[in-house]
Amino acid sequence: MKDAVVEVRNISKSYTRGRKALDDISLTVGRGEMVALIGASGSGKSTLIRHISGLVCADRDGGDGEVRVLGQTVQSCGCINSGIRPLRARIGVIFQQFNLVSRLSLLTNVVTGVLGRIPVWRGTLGLFTHEEKLLAMEALRRVDMDRYAGQRASTLSGGQQQRAAIARALVQRAEVLLADEPIASLDPESARRVMEVLARINREDNITVVVSLHQVAYARKYCPRTVALRDGRVIFDGPSEALTPDFLLDLYGADSEELVMDDTLEAPARQRNFPVAPTRGEPVRAVAMATG
Numbered sequence: 001m002k003d004a005v006v007e008v009r010n011i012s013k014s015y016t017r018g019r020k021a022l023d024d025i026s027l028t029v030g031r032g033e034m035v036a037l038i039g040a041s042g043s044g045k046s047t048l049i050r051h052i053s054g055l056v057c058a059d060r061d062g063g064d065g066e067v068r069v070l071g072q073t074v075q076s077c078g079c080i081n082s083g084i085r086p087l088r089a090r091i092g093v094i095f096q097q098f099n100l101v102s103r104l105s106l107l108t109n110v111v112t113g114v115l116g117r118i119p120v121w122r123g124t125l126g127l128f129t130h131e132e133k134l135l136a137m138e139a140l141r142r143v144d145m146d147r148y149a150g151q152r153a154s155t156l157s158g159g160q161q162q163r164a165a166i167a168r169a170l171v172q173r174a175e176v177l178l179a180d181e182p183i184a185s186l187d188p189e190s191a192r193r194v195m196e197v198l199a200r201i202n203r204e205d206n207i208t209v210v211v212s213l214h215q216v217a218y219a220r221k222y223c224p225r226t227v228a229l230r231d232g233r234v235i236f237d238g239p240s241e242a243l244t245p246d247f248l249l250d251l252y253g254a255d256s257e258e259l260v261m262d263d264t265l266e267a268p269a270r271q272r273n274f275p276v277a278p279t280r281g282e283p284v285r286a287v288a289m290a291t292g
């Protein structure tokens with residue numbers, strides 16, 4: 001793929017012997033894409049995101065597995081690239097919770113996004129320049145959180161904290177954002193706002209976004225492409241609109257209940273046709289699973 005931002009090739013991971021959290025995963029995400037990663041709990045979403053960001057190392061005996069981000073090696077053959085630090089600065093990571101330091105103000109939390117590119121001593125002393133603070137304010141404005149800049153992070157709702165975490169990734173100048181279930185613990189309105197902010201920075205800043213989600217309705221609404229995991233394997237990679245409740249039932253069996261959410265978010269009826277022509281000039285790979 002031209003201008004691939006995330007390249008995962010033949011990655012396997014067993015935390016415990018004989019049980020694969022990731023089972024020979026391969027995946028490529030191009031610059032500017034917004035891709036949903038879906039799957040029931042335990043399917044490997046967090047593990048995959050941790051492998052892409054270089055927080056977890058793949059199995060060594062898995063052969064020649066490799067993760068590359070922005071053209072550089074994150075890990076290969078079960079070893080994290082020792083020179084990964086500068087690359088990490090270009091990768092934003094957002095977790096389900098614990099994204100902010102609760103006793104610090106929102107502005108301070110967001111301005112720490114510059115830490116990857118300023119001298120360590122200045123960061124340690126918390127000496128940020130006026131320009132850096134302005135940059136943080138501007139990022140907060142873009143996620144519609146500037147009016148809370150002086151407030152302690154702990155006083156804000158989960159959705160507001162997630163938006164601030166996205167602002168920090170903007171200050172970081174992340175070129176790719178990996179978000180691991182950023183809306184899992186949010187009410188629908190807060191979830192919608194977080195997804196809209198992700199979609200906006202994807203569109204306006206051309207930041208590549210990979211977001212894991214529990215519920216398919218959000219993938220269908222915000223992400224043109226979905227990669228579906230089951231038991232550590234990719235079982236579907238194609239247009240999100242193909243993920244109708246019936247198709248999900250095919251892919252996941254009874255587990256599909258966990259993924260389907262039929263509220264007002266559901267896309268209109270026109271998207272219920274299947275099969276759908278691939279939108280990205282690539283074949284839809286729906287790997288038939290041996291269920292049972």
Ligand code: ADP
Nearest residue numbers: 015016021039040041042043044045046047048
């Ligand atoms: P998801 O994020 O889709 O819920 P995970 O990636 O967290 O799935 O988990 C995939 C599998 O790996 C599960 O079987 C889970 O129990 C296992 N697993 C994840 N993290 C660890 C860990 N640190 N130690 C042992 N097993 C783990």
Ligand code: MG
Nearest residue numbers: 045046047181
């Ligand atoms: Mg998870």
